[in-house]
Amino acid sequence: MKLNLKIWRQKNADTKGEMVSYPLNGIEEDMSFLEMLDVLNEQLINKGEEPVEFDHDCREGICGTCSLMINGRAHGPDTRITACQLHMRSFNDGDEIVIEPWRAKAFPVVKDLIVDRSAFDRIQQAGGYISINTSGNPVDANAIPIEKDMADKAFNAATCIGCGACVAACKNASAMLFTSAKVSQFALLPQGQVEAAERVQNMVRQMDLEGFGNCTNTGACEVECPKGISLENIARMNREYLSASVKG
Amino acid sequence: MGILDSKIPKGPLADKWTNHKNHIELVNPANKRNIDVIVVGTGLAGGSAAATLAELGYNVKTFCYQDSPRRAHSIAAQGGVNAAKNYQGDGDSVYRLFYDTVKGGDYRSREANVYRLAQVSTNIIDQCVAQGVPFAREYGGLLDNRSFGGVLVSRTFYAKGQTGQQLLLGAYAAMNRQIQRGKIKSHTRHEMLDIVLVDGKARGIIARNLVTGEIERHSAHAVVLATGGYGNLFFLSTYCMGANVMAAWKAHKRGAFFANPCFTQIHPTCIPVSGDHQSKLTLMSESLRNDGRIWVPKRLEDAKAIQEGKLKPTQLKEEDRDYYLERRYPAFGNLVPRDVASRAAKERCDAGFGVNKTGEAVYLDFDSAIMRYGREKALTSGIKDPDNKTVRELGEKVVEAKYGNLFQMYEKIVDQNPYKTPMMIYPAVHYTMGGLWVDYNLQTSIPGCYAAGEANFSDHGANRLGASALMQGLADGYFVLPYTIGDYLSKDIRTGEISTDLPEFEAAETHVKERIAKLMSGKGIHSVDYYHKKLGKIMWNKCGMSRNAKELQEAIDEIAALRADFWENVKVPGTADNKNQELEKAGRVADFLELGELFAKDALTRNESCGGHFREEYQTPEGEALRDDENFKFVSAWEYKGEPKDAVLHKEELVYENIELKTRSYK
Numbered sequence: 042m043k044l045n046l047k048i049w050r051q052k053n054a055d056t057k058g059e060m061v062s063y064p065l066n067g068i069e070e071d072m073s074f075l076e077m078l079d080v081l082n083e084q085l086i087n088k089g090e091e092p093v094e095f096d097h098d099c100r101e102g103i104c105g106t107c108s109l110m111i112n113g114r115a116h117g118p119d120t121r122i123t124a125c126q127l128h129m130r131s132f133n134d135g136d137e138i139v140i141e142p143w144r145a146k147a148f149p150v151v152k153d154l155i156v157d158r159s160a161f162d163r164i165q166q167a168g169g170y171i172s173i174n175t176s177g178n179p180v181d182a183n184a185i186p187i188e189k190d191m192a193d194k195a196f197n198a199a200t201c202i203g204c205g206a207c208v209a210a211c212k213n214a215s216a217m218l219f220t221s222a223k224v225s226q227f228a229l230l231p232q233g234q235v236e237a238a239e240r241v242q243n244m245v246r247q248m249d250l251e252g253f254g255n256c257t258n259t260g261a262c263e264v265e266c267p268k269g270i271s272l273e274n275i276a277r278m279n280r281e282y283l284s285a286s287v288k289g
Numbered sequence: 290m291g292i293l294d295s296k297i298p299k300g301p302l303a304d305k306w307t308n309h310k311n312h313i314e315l316v317n318p319a320n321k322r323n324i325d326v327i328v329v330g331t332g333l334a335g336g337s338a339a340a341t342l343a344e345l346g347y348n349v350k351t352f353c354y355q356d357s358p359r360r361a362h363s364i365a366a367q368g369g370v371n372a373a374k375n376y377q378g379d380g381d382s383v384y385r386l387f388y389d390t391v392k393g394g395d396y397r398s399r400e401a402n403v404y405r406l407a408q409v410s411t412n413i414i415d416q417c418v419a420q421g422v423p424f425a426r427e428y429g430g431l432l433d434n435r436s437f438g439g440v441l442v443s444r445t446f447y448a449k450g451q452t453g454q455q456l457l458l459g460a461y462a463a464m465n466r467q468i469q470r471g472k473i474k475s476h477t478r479h480e481m482l483d484i485v486l487v488d489g490k491a492r493g494i495i496a497r498n499l500v501t502g503e504i505e506r507h508s509a510h511a512v513v514l515a516t517g518g519y520g521n522l523f524f525l526s527t528y529c530m531g532a533n534v535m536a537a538w539k540a541h542k543r544g545a546f547f548a549n550p551c552f553t554q555i556h557p558t559c560i561p562v563s564g565d566h567q568s569k570l571t572l573m574s575e576s577l578r579n580d581g582r583i584w585v586p587k588r589l590e591d592a593k594a595i596q597e598g599k600l601k602p603t604q605l606k607e608e609d610r611d612y613y614l615e616r617r618y619p620a621f622g623n624l625v626p627r628d629v630a631s632r633a634a635k636e637r638c639d640a641g642f643g644v645n646k647t648g649e650a651v652y653l654d655f656d657s658a659i660m661r662y663g664r665e666k667a668l669t670s671g672i673k674d675p676d677n678k679t680v681r682e683l684g685e686k687v688v689e690a691k692y693g694n695l696f697q698m699y700e701k702i703v704d705q706n707p708y709k710t711p712m713m714i715y716p717a718v719h720y721t722m723g724g725l726w727v728d729y730n731l732q733t734s735i736p737g738c739y740a741a742g743e744a745n746f747s748d749h750g751a752n753r754l755g756a757s758a759l760m761q762g763l764a765d766g767y768f769v770l771p772y773t774i775g776d777y778l779s780k781d782i783r784t785g786e787i788s789t790d791l792p793e794f795e796a797a798e799t800h801v802k803e804r805i806a807k808l809m810s811g812k813g814i815h816s817v818d819y820y821h822k823k824l825g826k827i828m829w830n831k832c833g834m835s836r837n838a839k840e841l842q843e844a845i846d847e848i849a850a851l852r853a854d855f856w857e858n859v860k861v862p863g864t865a866d867n868k869n870q871e872l873e874k875a876g877r878v879a880d881f882l883e884l885g886e887l888f889a890k891d892a893l894t895r896n897e898s899c900g901g902h903f904r905e906e907y908q909t910p911e912g913e914a915l916r917d918d919e920n921f922k923f924v925s926a927w928e929y930k931g932e933p934k935d936a937v938l939h940k941e942e943l944v945y946e947n948i949e950l951k952t953r954s955y956k
Contacts, residue, residue, distance in 0.1 A: 052867070053867065053868070069564060069566060071563045071564055071566075072564075072566050073568070073702075075568065076566050076567070076568050079566070079568055079818075080566065083816055083818060085862075086816045086860060086862055086871065087816065087860075089813070089862065090862065091862050091863045092862065092870070092871060094868060094870050096356065097530060098355060098360060098362070098529040098530055098531050099360075099362060099364065099365050099529040099530075100529070100530060100568065100569045100571075101365060101569075101571045101572075101698065102698065102701075103364050103365050103451070103454055104355075104360040104361075104362070104364050104365065104529060105359070105360060106355065106356065106360050119701075121697070122701055126698070126701050126702070128701070128702070128704070130704060151500055151868060152500075152867075152868040155868070157356070158356060158357065159356070159357070159477065161357070162357050162358075162359075162465070162475075162477075165359075165461070165462070165465045166465040166466075166468050166469045167469065169462055169465055170420070170421075170462035170463060170465055170466045171419070171420055171421045171462070172466060173419050173420065174344045175337065175340055175341045175344060175416060175420075175463055175767045176341055176344060176345065176767075176771070179415075180415060180419060181415060182374070182414045182415045182417075182418040182419075182432060183374075183376060183431050183432055185418070186426075186429065186430030186431055187426055187430050188430055189426045189427065189428050189430065192423055192424075192425075192426040192430075193423075193426075195421075195423040196423035196425075196448055196449065196455070199423050199448075199455060199458065200451060200454070202454075203357065203359055203360075226421065226423065227421050230421050230423070232418070232419060232420075232421045233421050
């Protein structure tokens with residue numbers, strides 16, 4: 042395959058970036074998208090140029106590190122996968138491929154295609170946990186039966202990988218899907234209900250502080266989410282938030 | 290060899306841990322506030338240790354190279370976590386889990402450590418459920434279990450094919466709670482480049498801020514390394530791209546003994562290599578072997594036709610298939626331990642029966658499981674005399690509920706539908722049983738330097754059983770290390786803060802900076818990946834699934850030559866005072882180029898076959914591993930002496946008081 046890549050290059054957070062064109066030959070259909078970038082980088086290194094930096098780690102769609110806007114879509118043209126799971130068979134010979142970092146005020150660019158997603162960590166730190174000590178919990182795990190349907194729903198919400206595609210796909214750069222996934226996981230489980238009100242208020246407050254936009258229900262986040270986290274979670278978070286505010 | 294003191298407590302096996310805990314020195318809560326602990330690595334072991342240490346009251350500083358602690362590679366573990374809960378009432382017990390683990394490890398692990406692991410395994414499940422980890426449940430609302438290789442009970446707890454993710458997010462949440470309380474200071478995008486010893490004790494680390502390139506000094510009263518395994522030595526593996534041995538190797542060079550480096554797990558169910566461009570391999574959970582049957586064609590001409598694309602697996606009749614695991618190991622069948630399953634696949638492929646273009650793949654077939662589940666579902670749904678099509682549809686739904694995400698992952702990578710045609714699998718490097726030598730308290734041979742999780746060597750012997758890595762990581766982090774470390778720290782209550790202005794910090798920082806300067810000043814002929822791939826080829830071909838003395842010696846010489854070439858000619862573009870992924874990789878590969886040599890030396894020294902270490906010279910007439918308990922019933926602990934090949938061997942004799950050593954049989 043022959044490709045024409047257009048890639049965002051930016052030296053660091055303080056300098057301005059620009060799109061740079063890179064023609065690339067000899068790409069095979071069985072390569073993953075990131076392996077295609079490996080080929081480009083090997084060529085750049087051999088030419089004495091600086092390779093394109095991008096975030097990636099597990100390369101099997103679970104760590105949530107990779108974060109590429111490919112032809113205007115978070116994680117590229119296929120649905121329900123991350124960029125690292127995308128293969129070149131999804132492209133055609135001669136294609137132009139535009140590769141950019143996530144764009145959001147709350148995700149500043151670190152270098153080239155790498156952004157700073159520490160805002161997500163801070164939202165979790167604000168309340169994304171159940172406040173029990175790890176040291177010696179006396180209750181047997183089977184002492185709390187949980188309806189399978191609820192357990193499965195909590196699991197589905199908990200499969201969020203924190204990649205940030207929801208923010209990148211949203212025209213408002215809202216982090217509602219991300220935040221609501223964690224709020225929902227615990228709201229659905231009896232263990233999480235004790236602190237539910239405090240949790241949702243603290244996490245939403247932090248989300249707003251970080252500069253994420255508001256949710257206007259366009260649903261783009263759900264479409265682009267590689268794990269298929271459902272919009273129902275946002276509805277559940279809104280209910281949780283409302284009832285927490287009423288309780289005051 | 291008095292130099293290695295495993296500090297195993299005296300007394301009956303079942304009481305050792307309780308008695309030991311009862312006699313550990315405690316640190317008063319007011320004093321804990323004055324004690325700092327560094328934890329490097331934030332996977333299951335590091336994350337859980339950091340959270341627990343902070344809860345206990347210590348000041349914890351965590352370091353990870355990822356942009357968030359949540360991304361450590363524990364997240365990719367699929368299948369499950371073992372615990373001796375006996376919820377299924379199938380005769381499981383702490384003793385059985387202990388016994389299976391020691392036997393599975395081919396009698397090369399410590400009895401006392403493994404027994405403790407089995408004991409605390411039950412606490413893990415209680416702890417994780419209380420944290421809100423959404424394990425799979427049955428319709429009655431109780432926790433579900435499945436079985437894994439090498440055992441005859443169902444003791445594995447799981448969350449679909451994402452158990453590691455859910456457990457890690459649990460530990461990450463526990464960490465977040467402590468970060469919010471100010472008890473953990475989390476340093477992300479930081480890499481530890483050296484450990485600092487003051488008066489022979491671990492007192493801090495030198496780390497590089499990967500965004501700014503700044504070299505930083507961090508001090509503490511103790512340093513915990515929970516930095517995972519070193520499988521990326523092989524270039525291609527199921528590890529994440531960034532996994533490395535840097536922290537453990539730096540500790541080794543400063544005096545920590547490295548144990549059993551050649552004990553590597555090659556996992557039988559991975560997606561086969563598709564071409565030279567490949568950057569990593571993907572695991573298909575071992576849980577698939579519960580329902581998938583492994584086979585190759587019986588006749589060579591059929592295998593050849595399949596390799597050439599002239600025959601499809603589904604066209605091959607039942608009697609023309611060789612279910613070689615069921616044939617060779619009738620008692621355990623497709624659920625033999627990983628090392629046995631991997632070697633059996635290699636044996637068939639080497640004999641020409643492989644089923645893809647390269648001849649390096651075997652089938653994992655779900656057809657009979659789909660039909661079996663389909664018939665059961667038809668019965669429970671009240672469908673009378675269903676036709677085959679209906680049964681298949683129902684069965685596919687059941688299989689999807691169990692393994693949906695794995696099947697989807699396979700289809701995305703291979704572009705074939707595993708519900709309709711058998712999966713292709715081949716063994717790949719997946720885990721390292723070897724690691725830093727630690728005593729019963731998880732302390733390395735450097736006082737104050739501890740190692741937890743995959744980074745230590747302690748619990749899995751020569752082969753790890755499935756769903757035991759998550760168990761060990763969390764056992765070390767939540768339930769063992771936070772208590773054993775107190776014994777050491779109780780002597781530090783009057784020490785006060787460790788200054789980073791000490792000459793030892795100065796010297797370590799200078800050393801690190803010189804190394805970076807050297808990496809940046811290679812002649813610039815070949816990229817880092819060029820060397821990494823070459824090293825991987827040597828390792829896979831000569832130190833892989835089967836080894837022999839001649840090739841191991843060749844590997845030692847070739848790796849030494851490659852290392853010299855690397856330092857002379859490597860090309861690292863850009864500068865060191867900025868984000869520079871090539872420089873990060875270069876530092877990691879430089880360490881692998883040293884470890885690889887020690888690995889081969891260790892394999893060459895161990896003149897026996899055990900677990901994942903198979904020496905061609907030592908096998909039974911049927912091709913099974915031939916252990917030598919008389920001469921090799923020990924842990925190899927290597928002391929660094931300059932060049933890796935000059936490392937000095939210290940032996941820790943393994944004592945079996947509770948388990949009789951037997952030839953491992955899964956027939």
